[in-house]
Every structure is written in C-alpha cells, then in structure tokens.
Amino acid sequence: MRRRLHLNTPEFIYTYAYPEEEVSLCHLEMRALFGFVPETSLLKSTTEIDPSRSPFIRERIDVMYEGDKLEDILEQVEQIELHGDTFKVIFVKTNDLTGDDRIEYDERRAIEREMGMHIEGEADVNKPDHWFGLVAMGGRWYFGRYLKSTAVWLHHMKKPRSYSIALSTRVARAAANIAVPKPEGVRAIDPCCGIGTVMIEALSMGIDIIGRDINPLIARGARENIAHFGYNAPVTLGDIADITEHYDVAIVDMPYNHFSKATSETQRSILKHARRIADKVVIISVESMNEMIAESELTELDRGVVRKAGFTRQIIVCG
Structure with a gap:
C-alpha cells in the first residue's frame, strides 16, 4: 500500500x-x-x-x-x-x-x-x-x-452601462488570468478599457490595474461600472500614445474594424505603444493580428481562440 x-x-x-x-x-x-x-x-x-x-x-x-x-x-x-x-x-x-x-x-x-x-x-x-x-x-x-468555485463573473454581467459588442465577462476573466497569473507586485493597465469589463474581472481578483479610454462617454461608463461593483481604480481619458508610465502588463481589447471607426493605422499605433509601455501585452482581437504584431516588434508567446456563432476572438500573449 x-x-x-x-x-x-x-x-x-x-x-x-x-x-x-x-x-x-x-x-x-x-x-x-x-x-x-x-x-x-x-x-x-x-x-x-x-x-x-x-x-x-x-x-x-x-x-x-x-x-x-x-x-x-x-x-x-x-x-x-x-x-x-x-x-x-x-x-x-x-x-x-x-x-x-x-x-x-x-x-x-x-x-x-x-x-x-x-x-x-x-x-x-x-x-x-x-x-x-x-x-x-x-x-x-x-x-x-x-x-x-463561485461564478463571480456571472454577477458582473449586470452592469449599469453596457453595449452589445462588449467582451463577455467569461472571456474577460480568463484574459485577466492569462495576463496576470500571479497578481502580487504586478502593475497592469487596460489602455483601451471600454466600459471596464476586463478591469472589473481583474479588480475582483485583486489585480492592480488602471484603465484608460479615448472616448469620454465610454470612460465615464467604465467608472460607473467599476464603482457599481464596489471596486476602486482610476480610468483616465486619453490616447495610449500619451501614456508615459511603464507597466508590467497591458491588456489590449482591440477596437474592431467592423464595429468602430478604428483604422488599421490606429491598431498599429495601439500595438506600438502597448509594446512601449509594458513588458507583456495580451491582445484581444477579432483578427489574427499576425502582420501587425510582427511590425510592432512584439513576439507572440501563446494564443487562444474563442468561437461562438460564427464570431471569433483571438487572445494573444506577447512579450
């Protein structure tokens, strides 16, 4: 025995x-x-x-x-x-x-x-x-x-501010784990935070994260959503290009070409500056981003794919 x-x-x-x-x-x-x-x-x-x-x-x-x-x-x-x-x-x-x-x-x-x-x-x-x-x-x-397990992410689906193309809380929670598997001592940023879906999941797990968005209405919605669930983290207004501080990891939920006015040049700029401000970058995108990642001199380390009703999201880990 x-x-x-x-x-x-x-x-x-x-x-x-x-x-x-x-x-x-x-x-x-x-x-x-x-x-x-x-x-x-x-x-x-x-x-x-x-x-x-x-x-x-x-x-x-x-x-x-x-x-x-x-x-x-x-x-x-x-x-x-x-x-x-x-x-x-x-x-x-x-x-x-x-x-x-x-x-x-x-x-x-x-x-x-x-x-x-x-x-x-x-x-x-x-x-x-x-x-x-x-x-x-x-x-x-x-x-x-x-x-x-307690399905905390289910509770976070009931946001006061939301829109139809926002990332699901399940995917957002997984993305936060992928970006910051060990939260202690890690500083994270969501520079295109939208309504704060990723931030809320990260904050609920004790991850030190701040947010930023270029759209004042969206940034205001993120602040309201974060406060609604009892969390506290700054969401600033502005372009990723204006960020001067450095972070351990950036989680970038890319603007989607067929849902937003973002151009390929905008996406390239986001990747370039994400590489500048963070040691590790986790990209969430409806596209493969292969060429843009290579152009931005990021190195792909790992990747996952979510497929649902003909819609695909890529989660790409880069260093």
Missing part, C-alpha cells in the same frame, strides 16, 4: 468544465496559471489558485491524504480532529474512472456515508463547518479540504 499521510509540498486537485467553443481559451488559461494542460478535466498541481478566479475551474481539493484504494483513505481520515465541528464529504463527480470502474450516483452517496462514518464528528449535509472532497485520479484516490 502506498499512501502519503502528510505532504511536504501541498498539492491541489482542480476539476474543469468548459464549452467546446472555449476549449482553446481554457487551455491558454491553464498554461498561464499552471504551466501545462492535462489530458482530462482533472488537474493536479502544487500551485494554489482560488477556484473562483477561473470561469472554468469548478472545484479544488487541498490534498490531505492519498492511497491506492478507498480503504487507504478510510483508514487515514480517522486522524481528522474537528473538535465538535460539523462536516460534509463530497464524492467529486468529475474523475477519470472509466468502464467497469465507473461509480454511479447511488454508490457515490454510499461511499460518502461510509467515509463520514470514519470521521470523528457530526455530519451536516446542509451547512457544515468543514467540507471535504474525495476524488479518483490517475489510478489513485485523493481526499482533502473541498472548495467550490
């Missing part, structure tokens, strides 16, 4: 879910946050991420125990001390069990009950003090603290 009672390096297991049209974006975010893309909808890493940061992460288990068999876990959970607190055990539905090894609903509930019987304390299925998760992955069983 192989098992680990106490982990020297904390490990975390995440479950993922995404629509087919966003698989490329999800994988791009995985590479940014964790450095790799798993073969299944389960991801194990020593990197600790709040599952609510990502529009794709569904839950996280902070691994406490692991073993080759369920019996190994049953033995180990007897060590848990809750000091009178209540608990609940969740058998994580997302796993890599296949064929005859698959465990259906009734058996999952039975395993949860049996696991609970080995934990000293009172089970509470409604409002427990502690949540635990059990998951099968890679031929092994893992048990630990359970944290479910």
